[in-house]
Amino acid sequence: MEKNKLKILMVSPEAVPYIKSGGLADAVGALAETLARAGHEVGVVLPLYSAIDYTKNKLEPFHSPMEVYTGESRELCAVHRSISSSGVNYYFIEYNAFYSRDGIYHDPDFKDFTDNAKRYAFLSGAALKLCLDIGFKPDIVHAHDWQGAAAMAYLKIWYHSDPILSSAKGFLTIHNLGHQGVYPVENYNYLGFGWENFTSDKYEDHGRINLLKGGMFFADAVNTVSPNYARETLYGGMDEGLGNFLHSKGNKYFGILNGADYSEWDPSTDKFLPANYSSEDLAGKRICKEKLQDEFKLKRHADVPIIGVVGRFAYQKGIDVIASVIDGILQNMEIQFVILGTGDKSLEHFFGDLPKRWPGKAGSYIGYSNELAHLIEAGSDLFLMPSRYEPCGLNQIYSLRYGTLPIVRDTGGLTDTVEQYIEADGSGTGFLFKDLNSTSLYFTVGWAISTYYDRKNHMSKMIQSAMAKNFSWEKAAEEYLRAYRGIL
Template structure:
């Protein structure tokens, strides 16, 4: 007997290919396609931000009414297209007052003051759109605080239309919880009785993620290690006890990688394609990066890359402490990213004074591909990292990751064992500048003194496989778990 084909409503505040600030967008752009390949009916909903050209989209004729409690009913437009290289529909909620801005969540002055209203509006609009499309989902899949409150809305304000649907909430980064003035309860329209310490109340403020965690039928995080870490004071950001109380419905599912996009044998963005059988093209990719950043064209020098936000979470403080010491090791380092002003200014000054350091402030997808392909090693000293994707990209490109053992970094990187000559990268455990420095020093020494071990490690790394197809099967197991109500045992994930 074949299993039932599921209908899934997938809501995310950002989706790769349209608007992106981090890993959430990568998941939202890839996971629905993999779920679709399993034979399920899935639609994706996101805001239409100012940066998304509506002329490239198809507009739905009917406007969408969105109830906003004491604010009354607001009317939105809806546009649609498909995820790239797929038949997965994407719907865009168009409301200029909330989404016609330069940033997704913030601008140079900081976070938008009305973010609560913006994403409560989006959450309600998503459910309203499902009704308008007559798409009756089996599963409503919410992501992070932006859509977390949908898990309770389905049981209260929208119960008549979603009485038979179940909810799954994925936590991509617990550091962001959606904490606002308690008056947002009037906009939520779920009832003030839910403003209590077990649901939405947090130090007399409303915590949207906390309430979503309480009411979700299942919780997922983006790696098994992160699922454990968020139940501890170090990584729980004040919600560790709350999450432990709901750990019976918590699953850690590692993110996958779209190998049609991140694959050195197929990558049109890099200087020369290569693969395990013939890695000669990697040398040309290295020269390409050196030329791009104005570095000396040397094959013998270790080239280390960093791609990410210049924020404390990514270990940027650790890097800033040791960067000059690392550059004194006769290595080349290139960095791509932007973030906190002090960090941008600091690394800009390093780039001015050091000829073996290259900096690109901002983000470039093409340059990201070039760095993954052209570097010998990739640096990710994150203080915490729910999953991380750049280290997995690095593996496929034979660019050995140097990581702190946390979250998905710990799950995906096996530390090099000099005695048994195995492993796919280099790990350190203490969140200290000293640990970072000596781990990079170790990696550089292996690169220089044991070329065969380094090359063997590159080949092992390139054989690693973290597919979205595998991740999608695990999400499917969670979906069926909540629908079949067999909560005595978790599915074997």
Template sequence: MPALKILFVSPEVEPFVKVGGLADMVGSLPKDLAKLGHDVRVVCPAYASMKLDGNIVARDEPLGVDVGAGAHWGRTWTTHLPGSQVPLYALEHDQFFGRPEVYAGPWGDHPDNDLRFIFLCRGALTLCQQLDWIPDVIHCHDWTTGFIPLLLNTTLRDTPIGRAATVFTIHNLEHQGYCDRRALDFAHVPVAEFRADSTESHGKVNMMKAGLYHSTKITTVSPTYAEEIKTAAGGFGLDHVLRFRAADLLGIVNGIDESTWNPATDKALPFNYTSANFGGKSTCKAALQKQLGLEIDPHIALFGVVSRFATQKGLDLLAEALPYVLDRMHVQFAVLGSGDGALETTFRELAEKFSGRLGLHVGFNGKLARLIQAGSDFFVMPSRAEPCGLTQLYAMRYGTPPIVRATGGLVDTVEQFVEDTGEGTGFKFQDATAPALYNTIGWANATYYDRPDEYRQLRRNGMARDFSWRTSAASYVNAYEWAIAARRPD
């Protein structure tokens, strides 16, 4: 098949606006697809908080989007993804995006999120027609773009852009975009689509469900997560839809931007290093210990954590296990994160009780996050659920073996350590319990002290793995071609 025209539509794009791993994917994958020779473009909202530089310019032609009672007019800003020629189009509309937050403010979710992201969906399709550039395939991301496949199957089916195939990627099935029936009216979608096998769920419109039923093909961010979401335990009420669409569902592991996440060149680190020379990692460890008020000791095992404080991330399990770990093992912990107020309080109390051995920073600090990845000896991710996960990939890239619960993408990306051989890249445990986490931390700690040669091999193994987008990009091209063949069998 010749070069493809591929449109990404997303609420987040790294480095312009980021809430989670979705932004990392949309900021990286298009660049690797472009390197393969494809014509790739990205559309996102122009939030008030977007990090824009002097290279962005406004298009002369205003953007009239046919939603609501009449056209909503906006403006399109254009730039490129950094380090590439991939065009980025940011849709400006003061009513919908002239606020700094992406999804929610201190009061909770924005009550007009349905209208905001329907404007994004219809606006992206309108922009393609304005540019006279009709994509072969539109790559949609999560519930915010769920109305794109719906529009292409209904209102816009017989227009030129109606021939475009869609690939809908589930990043986190838990968030589904429930809203009122006004969403259909605002999008000019036939009221007949308010039914159980289209958009209706529990008497509401479900924007994720719309994307799942109407997309040409569906992907998610790891093969294991693709299986988990077809079960009642992991499907968040949509498992029956995913079983119905199982033949069109594919799991592809996320990659990372290895030009950015590279311990040999990372400017955020006090000293760089490679798998052939770990001297710089020791310097990073000392800098991390100093910054978080830990006793500076090059020999003690240092465990790092960078996470939201949430039960989904298993931070309650860590909080329960930590007093026993710190009482009984010769270890230190460096913890960075924020979220649940009760968990924040618990970790503050633990940091006070174990001063000098548990260093804590509540909040987000990108530079400190990288230092924890580089300066720690192990990286802890006790997640109850993890569709793919990126921080374990960063940890292995930085020579820091991860300790993970065997769920979602953590199963697919971390290889279990094998004693006596030094094989593997980290440590996995099955049960989402504090004792299971405690025992696995103990196993890793014993390996650090009792099997230093195998521990060093474990670090090198992780750094040698290819976690770039190259392999995943080729898999997505296959998915795009599969979708195009299904949408346009001619």
């Protein structure tokens, strides 16, 4: 093996282009592909959900049957594979009792599957057993979120003296500390961790199992997806009850900023846009604005700013605070507003009715459309993202590249990527505010709108600065490689 070439096995519940419910899928797929393009040998293990299109994604049978031992039984599964153009081996674990369902983590009514602890511990066990069966000796086993975290324990508990896996180091990425995989203790025997590890520093959490906390204990290094979110989880009151355990990792807990996939999100090449554009020639952005106004039945006004929103209607995203002020903003400010998203039913109803209350000024799309998401990023003048917390965030990074200045809360990865506007000289790339409440949001939007109308030279300068920013996955991958080598 070449001196600098690493063998990396990732364990994740989702990854683009195969299955996606959120930003985790984007991060896993992009990181794996970037590492492979840099010459490393990368495998990604995923569940074979019923939602994955077997033919479209060019899956093929790979290994069957495969025995996977649990704490209670021996299970038989099958493994399928798809190889990407970059050479990443994506392995899919077929076990219909766990993965052939209508939903990934929950049913259509958003109720968690009660056996999720077993489903994802099985995924980790299958990933490591696959290494044994095919002779893949990883340098790094990289687990993502609580769903992959059991792999960290199995490396140390089951495979500490195995000739294939004993030398592998465990690396755990926390994409969102708010999701920890806490489930009833009745599942614990099946997981096979041993009752000696059901302690308050490992898996026990108020009488229940906490899969993320146990994974953190056994991992050789733990990271989260932006430096500022790492600081907030250590010192900023955003530890979600795990602060002591994060502190116990010392310098083995840190933040690495996610990248953006500029092959997908770049206005100069974006296939979803009616016209492409760049910082040197913004004419296409005006065409995108007209198209956006037409799509959302807004009046065509080239000089009225459009504020765009794309995101889940979830408490984390602060969409409820937008709902509390948007009528006042539309009444008192000369703007247009578009929103795309789904989630909380009351918010879906509220924003679904918004165009009726403000015809020609507001538009909404309840659901998700990738094409419309791209159009909103390109056609809007400002992008609103008032998150309560944001481990990294991607839409603000896309907005920068599209010359759509972000209005964001000063938190997590938003702080790491958006630079505050300075009125004295017109520097900065967006508008940040600290306190998440109706007043702060209203007046920060007002500040951005006044800048749009009254300081056009500053807007132009900020757009140029924003579009020049580079948050590529190549940069992020280099940091991951340094972190991997730091534990080898």
